[in-house]
Amino acid sequence: MSIRFLDAHLHLQDERFPAPADQIIARAESVGVHRFFCNATREADWQDIMELARKHTGIMPFLGIHPWQVDSAVTGWEERLAETLSSCSSSGAGIGETGLDKYASSGLQMQQKLFAAQLEIAADLFLPICIHCVRCWKMLLDTLERQAAGRGLPPVMIHSFSGSVETMHRLQQLGCLISYSLRIMNTRNTKLLNTFKQTPLEALLLETDAPDQLHAVPTRQSDSAITYNEPLNVAALYRFGAEQRMMHVKDFANQIWNNATIFTNQTLAR
Numbered sequence: 001m002s003i004r005f006l007d008a009h010l011h012l013q014d015e016r017f018p019a020p021a022d023q024i025i026a027r028a029e030s031v032g033v034h035r036f037f038c039n040a041t042r043e044a045d046w047q048d049i050m051e052l053a054r055k056h057t058g059i060m061p062f063l064g065i066h067p068w069q070v071d072s073a074v075t076g077w078e079e080r081l082a083e084t085l086s087s088c089s090s091s092g093a094g095i096g097e098t099g100l101d102k103y104a105s106s107g108l109q110m111q112q113k114l115f116a117a118q119l120e121i122a123a124d125l126f127l128p129i130c131i132h133c134v135r136c137w138k139m140l141l142d143t144l145e146r147q148a149a150g151r152g153l154p155p156v157m158i159h160s161f162s163g164s165v166e167t168m169h170r171l172q173q174l175g176c177l178i179s180y181s182l183r184i185m186n187t188r189n190t191k192l193l194n195t196f197k198q199t200p201l202e203a204l205l206l207e208t209d210a211p212d213q214l215h216a217v218p219t220r221q222s223d224s225a226i227t228y229n230e231p232l233n234v235a236a237l238y239r240f241g242a243e244q245r246m247m248h249v250k251d252f253a254n255q256i257w258n259n260a261t262i263f264t265n266q267t268l269a270r
């Protein structure tokens, strides 16, 4: 069987893509990318993502409110989120993108309130949750450790991980999956690459965060015609990652595919 890649975090509904999502998906599929964890950033995305997931079996919808979008939250969003998630097909859905960001315009207190509420819904429904964290590692670890000691954590992935090797180990001990983006291919960021190399294989995921992280697309340096990041770029990340871990790309891709399957399978307790 040919190699199957998964893009563990992206935003196919994003208006910044210059082509319709169908074309972006077809381009990705042509290089072997067949599964996409498509994340919302605000409530206005939810129906668009559900629609995309109905059209493309490879898309798993993640619905939530991003820390940059906490001001967009309208009263009653928690109920509507739980309701929309329970209307999803048997192929499932998750919560995302949520989290904490030191550089977001709204204060951390408000972000923390929305994040804790989304973590609570994920725990209630035992749904996978995709977390964004920028320079708020202590606050994140405290929140997750509190939840783990209380009623327990839902399946958690940390998207586009950028923390230290110590933080990675603490998250991994809590059962979190650690997802890396094209940023590990940046030759100036050897610290992040070293953290990637030390991440246990069974905790790894890979993603593009497309259309974001254009700056991290390696081919962009030599080709100024590249104006957006897209899921087909994840294939190069798998090749790079496999080489760094001294693995055959097919075995490496299978491992990550299986990690994602465990993460999203509600019948398997982690």
Ligand SMILES: [Zn+2]
Binding pocket: 009, 010, 011, 039, 097, 209, 212
């Ligand atoms: Zn994102």
